[in-house]
Structure formats: structure tokens, C-alpha cells
Amino acid sequence: MSGAGSSSPASIGGPFRLMDHDGHEVSDQTYRGYHVLIFFGFTNCRLVCPRALTKLSVALDSLGPLADRIRPIYITVDPERDTAAVMRAFLRSYPRFTGLTGSREQIDQVKGAFRVFAERRDDHASKGDYVIPHTAITYLIDPQGKFAAHFGDALSAEEIAGRLRSLLEPDKAPCERAPTR
Amino acid sequence: MVTSGMLRVALPLLRSDLEGIVYLYPVKCLRQDGGDGVRFGNARSREMSMSSRYAFESLDKLQIGHIRHFDNLSRQPPNQWKLMKGKGYGQEDFGGFRFQLAYMAYALALTHRHRLPAAPGVFKPVFERLIEKMLLPEVWMYWRDVSRGGSIFNAHLAANYREEWNPVGRDNIMYSAYVQSMALLYGYLFNDARYAQPAALTFRFWSYFWGGEAKCFEYDQNSLNDHIYWQMVESGYLGVACEPNCVFQICNQPAILGFRMHDLINGGSIAEEVTRSYEQAWKDFGRIGDNGHYHIMMAQDTKAVRQNIGKAPWVDAWTGALLNMWNRDFVHAHYPRQIRDFLKPGVDGALSINVPARPEVMGQRIVTDDCDFGWITAWVSEMGDAETLRGLLAHADRYMAPAWLDGGLYYPRNDLVENAEGVRTLVEPMSGNVLLGYARLNIPDGLWHLYNEPWEPAHFEEPAIVAVGSDVDISRAIFDPENNRLNFAVERRRDVSGDGIVRIARALARGPWSLACDGAEFARGSGTNVQIAGAVQVEIDGADVVLHCPERFAHSCVMAFEPGEQDSK
Numbered sequence: 134m135s136g137a138g139s140s141s142p143a144s145i146g147g148p149f150r151l152m153d154h155d156g157h158e159v160s161d162q163t164y165r166g167y168h169v170l171i172f173f174g175f176t177n178c179r180l181v182c183p184r185a186l187t188k189l190s191v192a193l194d195s196l197g198p199l200a201d202r203i204r205p206i207y208i209t210v211d212p213e214r215d216t217a218a219v220m221r222a223f224l225r226s227y228p229r230f231t232g233l234t235g236s237r238e239q240i241d242q243v244k245g246a247f248r249v250f251a252e253r254r255d256d257h258a259s260k261g262d263y264v265i266p267h268t269a270i271t272y273l274i275d276p277q278g279k280f281a282a283h284f285g286d287a288l289s290a291e292e293i294a295g296r297l298r299s300l301l302e303p304d305k306a307p308c309e310r311a312p313t314r
Numbered sequence: 315m316v317t318s319g320m321l322r323v324a325l326p327l328l329r330s331d332l333e334g335i336v337y338l339y340p341v342k343c344l345r346q347d348g349g350d351g352v353r354f355g356n357a358r359s360r361e362m363s364m365s366s367r368y369a370f371e372s373l374d375k376l377q378i379g380h381i382r383h384f385d386n387l388s389r390q391p392p393n394q395w396k397l398m399k400g401k402g403y404g405q406e407d408f409g410g411f412r413f414q415l416a417y418m419a420y421a422l423a424l425t426h427r428h429r430l431p432a433a434p435g436v437f438k439p440v441f442e443r444l445i446e447k448m449l450l451p452e453v454w455m456y457w458r459d460v461s462r463g464g465s466i467f468n469a470h471l472a473a474n475y476r477e478e479w480n481p482v483g484r485d486n487i488m489y490s491a492y493v494q495s496m497a498l499l500y501g502y503l504f505n506d507a508r509y510a511q512p513a514a515l516t517f518r519f520w521s522y523f524w525g526g527e528a529k530c531f532e533y534d535q536n537s538l539n540d541h542i543y544w545q546m547v548e549s550g551y552l553g554v555a556c557e558p559n560c561v562f563q564i565c566n567q568p569a570i571l572g573f574r575m576h577d578l579i580n581g582g583s584i585a586e587e588v589t590r591s592y593e594q595a596w597k598d599f600g601r602i603g604d605n606g607h608y609h610i611m612m613a614q615d616t617k618a619v620r621q622n623i624g625k626a627p628w629v630d631a632w633t634g635a636l637l638n639m640w641n642r643d644f645v646h647a648h649y650p651r652q653i654r655d656f657l658k659p660g661v662d663g664a665l666s667i668n669v670p671a672r673p674e675v676m677g678q679r680i681v682t683d684d685c686d687f688g689w690i691t692a693w694v695s696e697m698g699d700a701e702t703l704r705g706l707l708a709h710a711d712r713y714m715a716p717a718w719l720d721g722g723l724y725y726p727r728n729d730l731v732e733n734a735e736g737v738r739t740l741v742e743p744m745s746g747n748v749l750l751g752y753a754r755l756n757i758p759d760g761l762w763h764l765y766n767e768p769w770e771p772a773h774f775e776e777p778a779i780v781a782v783g784s785d786v787d788i789s790r791a792i793f794d795p796e797n798n799r800l801n802f803a804v805e806r807r808r809d810v811s812g813d814g815i816v817r818i819a820r821a822l823a824r825g826p827w828s829l830a831c832d833g834a835e836f837a838r839g840s841g842t843n844v845q846i847a848g849a850v851q852v853e854i855d856g857a858d859v860v861l862h863c864p865e866r867f868a869h870s871c872v873m874a875f876e877p878g879e880q881d882s883k
Binding site: 144145248249252266270285286 | 544545547548549550551583586587590591
């Protein structure tokens with residue numbers, strides 16, 4: 134038989150090789166043993182990224198020591214402009230996050246693995262410039278490198294913190310979608 | 315009412331279509347997060363009572379006839395598609411079996427939710443047979459060819475496409491979303507995890523004659539839901555394509571219905587996330603064209619929107635009928651203007667529709683079932699435009715040759731567009747088998763109520779009719795918790811064979827009971843003891859009460875439970 138079609142959440146994510154904002158090569162293996170909180174964006178983003186990174190930072194702050202078990206990373210969808218240095222400067226406002234960039238091929242590969250939408254469009258507010266509307270989902274990868282959960286853009290910092298706590302704290306079942314009846 | 319020439323179109327904000335009851339809706343208010351939405355407060359409670367009141371009215375003979383026709387079609391042997399084949403070739407167009415199967419299921423869902431809430435047994439087996447048919451290769455094998463592209467919409471991209479065997483793997487939301495939503499509707503309505511089991515939704519193909527190894531693609535309601543959700547994410551929430559490169563507004567709505575059912579079953583807020591993001595994504599393009607009609611689709615590669623310049627009725631009607639479930643204010647706001655372009659007055663209150671001639675494409679005449687009349691009628695029913703609905707159904711009954719077969723009501727296929735007098739007579743199987751029945755069974759804002767007003771968990775603990783003989787019609791079935799009684803109406807047919815059984819579950823635990831039909835007590839019982847006083851043989855079978863209705867039995871019945879004497883609950 135051929136073609137086993139299935140789309141369990143495990144099909145989200147996967148191997149990647151990128152460069153962190155200090156210029157070090159990293160891969161998915163770099164973060165084994167930690168939960169990884171991933172957000173995709175670009176540093177010229179005026180609204181979605183600053184809002185999300187702020188919210189995620191607040192959520193992580195509220196976790197206390199539990200946050201030490203999480204590695205928050207911010208992967209650019211705009212590698213042409215977002216060099217390691219640009220990302221390092223941008224993320225000074227969000228010090229919990231490590232920025233990751235790479236070649237266009239590397240970025241397209243990781244975008245595909247996480248089913249991320251990102252599409253370049255002309256910026257009507259700034260002639261000759263461009264923006265990149267992109268997926269505003271936050272992904273959580275478990276210490277074994279498997280997809281664990283995702284958080285929509287509408288969730289508050291408190292809600293995200295609550296879900297992270299329930300997923301990370303021992304003896305608590307990961308129940309992002311608990312049955313209601 | 316708003317008068318427009320000779321047409322009278324119901325103003326959707328003011329309803330008076332039910333026994334003089336006048337009510338105002340929809341209620342628009344601000345969500346706490348600042349967005350537009352519908353508040354679930356007193357207004358919602360008020361509307362809940364309005365929708366549930368339909369369950370106290372009996373189905374009429376025509377409505378019962380439509381349900382029985384759906385049942386009859388669902389009982390056909392595998393790959394027998396009698397009365398269902400349309401003009402088009404290869405299951406590619408809107409008359410395809412998948413649409414007929416899915417909208418029969420939707421019509422049944424609406425009827426169960428709103429009109430016969432205490433009779434899951436009338437609907438559940440039909441649902442199962444419809445889903446079983448949805449999984450047959452005859453329904454989805456068109457995708458192996460359509461996935462290769464080459465239509466006028468994507469001819470320039472055809473070299474990049476390849477043959478796909480998995481009918482839900484990529485694109486093809488015009489099929490995948492129906493499987494997803496049907497399975498999840500089943501899970502929600504019947505509180506049954508049948509399609510949540512691994513590989514419960516398996517697409518399998520193998521031919522002795524060609525094609526090599528078997529192809530098998532295994533999903534369940536949740537894995538398929540996840541798969542479609544992530545396709546939605548990957549699209550930037552603009553939606554998943556039908557044919558490659560073609561994102562239709564219409565065809566993404568069933569997926570949203572499925573997301574909502576998934577949330578109701580499993581918890582979570584996928585539907586809320588997707589609808590909010592979908593609205594945001596489409597803001598750049600608008601969903602309505604300059605002429606006030608819904609955009610048809612968007613090309614993924616160019617992000618060019620294809621407007622409904624030709625004012626094709628099916629576009630507005632199909633979109634409006636479905637979009638209403640989560641975007642009611644928007645749909646109702648545009649409905650009066652849109653419908654005016656389509657309605658054509660007839661004799662004695664009958665209403666037909668204007669259908670512009672369809673232009674040739676690449677020098678070819680397009681042969682498809684557009685189902686304009688059927689979709690308009692279904693849309694009008696969702697809008698609660700009672701007078702227009704009456705007019706359209708009057709036209710159908712007068713000019714579209716309604717027929718009865720094995721107790722079922724349908725309008726037979728007729729390829730003649732107009733008769734000698736210029737009156738529209740065209741009936742596609744999708745319209746005649748399904749959509750006219752859908753319209754007759756729906757209630758105002760029926761999909762909206764289904765989507766926004768989930769049953770309380772207690773519903774699934776209440777006494778209900780969980781099975782009926784094939785010769786039994788149920789025209790009313792509602793449990794009245796205030797008075798602790800199950801109200802139902804039963805008729806055993808003479809023109810259909812069957813065993814006359816009505817099986818009632820979740821009743822014994824409520825304590826001593828009595829069964830009265832048209833005021834006369836037929837039986838009384840407690841625990842496993844039953845005293846019979848009438849023509850109905852009543853027995854206790856396990857945890858169920860089973861009625862054996864004699865021939866010609868036709869009664870309104872009440873199964874009443876004595877309060878305070880529950881013996882085992």
C-alpha cells in the first residue's frame with residue numbers, strides 16, 4: 134500500500150539549520166532538552182511582531198523559574214534584511230528571545246515545516262519598501278523536538294502562561310483542548 | 315416588508331413569519347476585545363427560545379417526504395446513484411455526488427437540531443450511510459485528474475502540478491471540508507466518537523484493471539480537522555483551494571462549520587481563530603464586488619479576485635447561506651439588495667429567478683449543474699425570508715413536477731431550462747433531491763443557530779428516540795424538561811415495509827412513566843414492569859423502551875415521567 138495520509142500535530146515542525154543572532158550555527162538539535170517557544174516574523178514588522186514578542190515576554194516573565202526550561206526563539210521570514218546583527222539589535226527590546234536567520238532556502242524550509250504563511254507585499258506606506266504579512270501563531274516544541282502545542286494570536290499573556298504552565302509542570306496532562314462533555 | 319416593483323422582499327431585521335410573532339434580530343454588539351460580534355447574553359437566550367420553538371411544531375407531509383427521500387438515496391447499494399447523476403462529467407461540478415451527500419447531511423443536521431431534537435434515531439443511520447458513500451472512490455476519484463490543473467483558471471501553472479491520489483492531501487477543500495464537517499457534525503449531534511477512531515475516515519482505492527498498488531489514506535475526524543486547519547494557517551487564512559490555485563469563499567465555509575463542531579466536541583477555539591483571521595485576511599480584497607455581489611474566488615498566484623460580474627445566482631446564494639452561520643450581520647445586511655437582482659415574479663405569488671446566460675469559455679459551452687434555483691431557495695430559507703421562500707416553493711411545486719417515490723419527495727431532473735411559456739423548469743439533481751428539501755426543512759438562521767447555540771450537555775441525557783423502523787415516520791420529538799415528558803408523533807406507513815418499531819432510550823432511569831397517545835393511556839411502567847392498556851405493544855429491552863406500533867398507527871404521544879420517583883438515576 135502506498136500513501137499513508139495522516140496529519141497528526143506531530144507533522145508540524147522538524148529539522149532545521151539556521152544561524153543565531155550572535156552568528157553561531159544552530160539546529161533543532163541545539164535545543165534538545167528544552168521546550169522551545171517559536172515565533173516567526175521580521176524585524177521591520179510594525180505591529181504583529183512587537184505585540185507578540187511583548188506578550189510572550191510577559192507570559193514568560195510570569196512563569197518564574199519554569200521559564201528557565203523554555204528557549205524562546207524568533208525566526209525571521211525576511212532573511213534578506215534580517216541579518217544576525219539586525220536581529221540582535223532588534224531583540225534587545227525582547228531579551229528573552231534568540232533571533233534565528235539563514236539563507237532563503239533555509240528559511241523557506243523551516244517555514245514549510247511549520248506551515249507558516251509569509252508573503253512579501255509592497256508597503257503602501259513607504260514607497261519602494263515592502264512588508265511581509267505572516268502567520269502569527271506561536272509554536273511550542275517539547276524537549277524531544279516534537280510539536281507540543283500552538284497558541285493563537287488572540288490569546289492573552291495570561292492565557293499563554295496558563296497553558297505553558299499546564300504543559301510544563303509535572304504530573305499535569307497536556308490538555309490544550311480538554312473535552313467539554 | 316420592503317416593496318420593490320412587483321416583488322416583496324422580507325426585510326431581514328423584522329420578522330413576522332411565525333404565527334404573528336414579531337421579533338427583531340440580529341443583535342449586533344461589540345465584543346469585549348473590541349471586535350464586532352454577537353453577544354451571548356439575554357439576546358441569545360431570547361433567540362434560543364425562538365429557534366427551539368420549531369421543535370414543538372410537527373413536520374408536515376412534505377418535510378417528512380424530503381427526509382424520507384434522503385433516507386432512500388442513502389440506502390442505495392454502493393455505486394448505485396439512481397436519480398443523482400447530473401449533466402456534467404466526472405463529478406467535477408457543483409452537481410457532484412459529494413455536494414448532494416453533504417447537503418443532505420446538513421439538512422438532516424438542521425432538522426435534528428431545530429425540529430426533531432429528541433429523535434436522533436431518525437437521522438443517525440442516514441448520516442452514517444451518507445458518510446459511507448462520501449468515502450467511495452466514485453465520489454472523490456475526480457481529484458486524481460483535477461489535481462493536475464490545466465483548467466482555464468490555472469492553465470499557466472499546469473506544469474507545476476502533479477497527479478494526486480489522496481483526495482484530502484492538498485487543495486480540494488470542495489471535498490475534504492465536507493468529509494470533515496459531516497464527521498464532526500455526526501460526532502456533535504449524536505455524541506458519538508465513531509469517526510474519531512483511528513482510520514475511521516479512510517480513502518481507499520484499488521482496481522483489478524489498472525493503477526498498480528492500492529492507495530490508502532487514513533484519517534479520523536480530528537486528524538482531518540487538524541490537517542485542514544494547518545492548510546488554512548499556511549494559506550494566511552485566505553482559505554484552502556478547491557481546484558489548484560482557486561480559493562473559493564463558498565468552499566471554505568464548510569470547513570469552518572467543521573472547526574466549530576470540533577471545538578464543541580473537544581474544546582478549544584479553532585473556529586473563532588479561523589473566522590477572525592479569515593475576516594482580517596480578506597479585508598485587503600473585500601468579499602463583495604462593486605455590484606454588491608459576493609466575490610467568487612481568488613487566484614492564489616496573483617491574488618486577483620474574481621468578481622461575480624455576471625451576477626450568477628449560485629454564487630451569492632451558496633455563499634450567503636453558509637457564511638450566515640458565523641457572519642450573520644454581514645450576510646443579512648447585503649441580502650435585500652442581492653436578492654432583488656435574482657427574483658422574477660410569477661403568477662399567484664410564485665417566484666422564479668433570473669439567470670444570466672453563461673458565456674462560452676475557450677469557445678466551449680460549459681456543461682455543469684449550477685443549481686441556481688436550489689441555492690437561491692436554500693439561501694432564502696436561511697435568511698428567514700418566509701414570503702420569498704413560499705413563492706419559490708410554490709414555483710417549484712407548480713412547474714418542477716414534484717414526485718413521490720417510496721414515500722420520498724423530490725423534484726426530478728429536468729434539463730429543459732424553460733417551458734414553452736418561458737417559465738423556468740430546469741431542475742438539477744442537487745436542487746431536486748437536496749436543496750429544495752433543505753430549504754423546506756431549515757428554519758430562519760438555521761445554520762447560525764446550529765453554530766452558535768450548542769446543546770447543553772443535559773440534552774444527551776434526556777429520553778430520546780434512538781431507533782425507528784424503516785416504515786415509521788416521526789413528525790415531532792422533543793423532550794420537555796420542565797414537565798419531564800417526551801412529546802413525539804408517530805405514523806407507521808403502509809407504503810413502506812418495516813417492523814414499526816420506535817426505540818426510546820434514557821427513559822427508564824427517570825422513574826415510573828406513562829405513555830399516552832392522543833390522550834388515551836397506552837402503557838404504564840416502572841423499572842422492568844410494563845402494563846399495557848392499548849394497541850401498542852410495549853416492551854423493555856435492556857435499558858430501552860421499545861414500542862411496536864401496529865399497522866396504521868398514527869398518533870401524537872406523550873411519555874410522561876413522575877417527578878420525585880426516580881428509582882435509579
